[in-house]
Amino acid sequence: MNLGKLGRTTFTQLRQCGWGPLQIRKLCASPMSDPQGTHAAKRLKTAETPKVIGTHNGTFHCDEALAVYLLRQTSTYTNADLIRTRDPAILDTCDIVVDVGAVYDENLKRFDHHQRGFEGVFGHGFQTKLSSAGLIYKHFGQEIIGDRFRLQPEDPTVKTLWLKLYKEFIEAIDGVDNGVSQYPRDVAPKYRNRTDLSARVGWLNPAWNEPFDSKRVDARFVKASTLAGEEFLGRLDYYAKAWLPARTLVADGLSQRAQVDPSGRIILFEQFAPWKEHLFELETELNVTDEAKPFYVVYPDETAGNWRIQAVPASPDSFESRKALPEAWRGLRDEKLSEVSGVEGGIFVHASGFIGGNKTKDGALTLARKALEL
Structure with missing residues (x-):
């Protein structure tokens, strides 16, 4: 059996019965005497179904690699499975979809930025068009920061770090992915920088003359997601533990200068x-x-x-x-x-x-x- 033959309706039915997308993929990869999955679905009906994150397959980029990692820092998607595909039927079985599907709708848990007419930005004075990394960070970033440092969402520290990290880390990923130039068009850079995070993630893709099978690329994507995510968390920890205390010290000095x-x-x-x-x-x-x-x-x-x-x-x-x-x-x-x-x-x-x-x-x-x- 293959994914194409299984059909969209059966996918939906299996998910409603408690099947996870990875289990569905295994179903499609092996012959079964029960092709509709009825008996297996009944056995799994009471089992806890892991959440599933969907993104596109093939060549990967920094934005969706980071977006997936960020989602896994939330309580909802911490143990989520991942499916990389462009098949709409399979994406419809996922709990959340990033960087594919041509839809941006928070209620539908769809976070793509490639569709015609999308011009979403982070706000708060930022004007760079969002990529999937920026979209996920915009909607989940404050939750991630609050959970990491055990702060309530309304704590002003959370918002301060959320805005700071977008400015210093996420915005560049959005800009690179959307082709937003750092400089005015009439200013040519004196050298080329290919050591930024987006470039380092890009280098993890197989070269043009290396095998490009899905298993190999998916494994490389996991490595890319970890690279981007660990760098994000390292930067977040620095701003929380070093940058923010310095800001407090300066704020105190500024307020007490008349003394x-x-x-x-x-x-x-x-x-x-x-x-x-x-x-x-x-x-x-x-x-x-x-x-x-x-x-x-x-x-x-x-x-x-x-x-x-x-x-x-x-x-x-x-x-x-x-x-x-x-x-x-x-x-x-x-x-x-x-x-x-x-x-x-x-x-x-x-x-x-x-x-x-x-x-x-x-x-x-x-x-x-x-x-x-x-």
């Missing part, structure tokens, strides 16, 4: 953490006016045990500072810096005035306060 200096222009961190990205994002979110934005950040050096004073850049990628350290201090070191600045413990001030150092916290804070007046 450091009445001007509110100096932020003090008692421990080093990456702060630039968070500071600019928080200033925007909190509608901090230009008159209230900090000029300097003081923090302990992460290696030497000394302290740093750094001027906040004019913009995230700018080499210009909102208020560079005084010109008279620039390029000076050690005793000479202490003499000219009038602050003991001087170590250096960069020639551009964007950063300087002192041996103590009090010394670095004094430099910052003096710099405000000059």
Whole structure:
């Protein structure tokens, strides 16, 4: 018996009787005296039927490889079977279908993006057309994040991580799969990058002159799905355990800056953490006016045990500072810096005035306060 001869109606009947699609496939692969599966279906009627994820067969891509992995991180599909096919009759037996079928309908559990007229985006300011990875992440991402860190769905941390991971990880996969250029058409890249996740997944497909039987390709797909999924979870863990604590530290420093200096222009961190990205994002979110934005950040050096004073850049990628350290201090070191600045413990001030150092916290804070007046 083969899948084509079994027929759509029989597929549906078997699924309703408790048959899983993988069991149906085994049925089709071996001869049986009961071709309709009636007696076998009765025996399996009370058995728990695993959920089944459907996607297309043949050459695979990063988006559906990741989409399948993400679904298996949810409570509903954690132990789901997988069928790779383009046969509509078989896809109709699946509990959820991604990247094939020409339908996007959350209620029907259909998540394709190839159909004419589909222009779905993630929202929240993002404009890149979604692939199957983005579609699944949009609908299931917050559940995955909440479950992984045992957070309630309404916890604001979940939404913060959900948006961050789309921006830093998922959107690029959507863009590559949909052929959305990273650059304006009149700007040509100076080199080609084929080391991104989408490219690495693509390389797992059999080469044109290798055997392309379904068993081989399905095995490669499993490897690709694991690769994409493990990288996703690694990035998610980093943002939850490293990026988010740094954001909290910066938020606290920003809110408490008036306690450091009445001007509110100096932020003090008692421990080093990456702060630039968070500071600019928080200033925007909190509608901090230009008159209230900090000029300097003081923090302990992460290696030497000394302290740093750094001027906040004019913009995230700018080499210009909102208020560079005084010109008279620039390029000076050690005793000479202490003499000219009038602050003991001087170590250096960069020639551009964007950063300087002192041996103590009090010394670095004094430099910052003096710099405000000059």
